[in-house]
Amino acid sequence: DSGVTQTPKHLITATGxxxxxxCSPRSGDLSVYWYQQSLDQGLQFLIHYYNGEERxxxxxxxxxxxxxxxxxxxxxxxxxxxxxxxxxxxxASSVVEGGLDTQYFGPGTRLTxx
Amino acid sequence: xxxxxxxxxxxxxVEKEDVTLDCVYETRDTTYYLFWYKQPxxxxxxxxxxxxxxxxxxxxxxxxxxxxxxxxxxxxFTITASQVVDSAVYFCALSEAGANSKxxxxxxxxxxxxx
Numbered sequence: 633d634s635g636v637t638q639t640p641k642h643l644i645t646a647t648g649x650x651x652x653x654x655c656s657p658r659s660g661d662l663s664v665y666w667y668q669q670s671l672d673q674g675l676q677f678l679i680h681y682y683n684g685e686e687r688x689x690x691x692x693x694x695x696x697x698x699x700x701x702x703x704x705x706x707x708x709x710x711x712x713x714x715x716x717x718x719x720x721x722x723x724a725s726s727v728v729e730g731g732l733d734t735q736y737f738g739p740g741t742r743l744t745x746x
Numbered sequence: 747x748x749x750x751x752x753x754x755x756x757x758x759x760v761e762k763e764d765v766t767l768d769c770v771y772e773t774r775d776t777t778y779y780l781f782w783y784k785q786p787x788x789x790x791x792x793x794x795x796x797x798x799x800x801x802x803x804x805x806x807x808x809x810x811x812x813x814x815x816x817x818x819x820x821x822x823f824t825i826t827a828s829q830v831v832d833s834a835v836y837f838c839a840l841s842e843a844g845a846n847s848k849x850x851x852x853x854x855x856x857x858x859x860x861x
Contacts, residue, residue: 634790665848675837675851688848722791724849732779732798733841735849737791 636738644744650711657725664706670719752852767823769838777843780821785835828859
């Protein structure tokens with residue numbers, strides 16, 4: 633158990649809908665990263681938050697947005713869903729040890745868009 | 747731009763065989779970090795190891811060992827005496843220097859260990 637929690641575990645929805653994925657980082661971790669894993673694209677970085685502020689963006693669609701709250705949990709919002717958004721969405725939180733950053737991943741949320 | 751190549755897509759071995767998973771990376775950074783993660787059938791991503799670019803010492807942890815060679819930009823992973831529980835997808839990943847950096851993943855290698 634990495635200590636990172638994600639809810640829900642599974643989500644089935646229809647095209648055009650909006651969903652919110654939630655991530656709680658490990659205790660004390662200030663960074664949250666979101667990744668998408670799909671058959672086509674593999675594991676891709678979406679966005680990174682550190683202590684409530686957005687730090688970096690990757691291949692994140694404009695229909696997707698995220699935020700990190702004062703209690704450090706993060707939410708990834710996916711709107712106007714398309715079939716191609718079906719994927720496994722991971723969040724990771726990181727701990728800096730000796731100046732080095734290691735990301736620990738949550739169990740993922742499997743999103744199915746029908 | 748950073749890139750990680752895992753040329754092997756699927757490997758199948760019989761239990762107790764040794765197996766090596768290859769990873770080749772590209773980066774313009776002089777300082778960077780390399781990782782291996784395991785994704786068992788249950789789906790979670792499990793951290794296995796982190797290696798810094800300035801530390802080429804190989805590492806052994808039980809049946810697992812890692813061979814980092816800067817000269818060939820490779821960070822290979824060997825499982826000795828494989829077991830059925832080693833069946834999983836293994837990802838090699840790269841991040842740039844500094845804390846809080848995104849991971850660039852390879853496509854992953856599916857390892858099947860048959861009894």
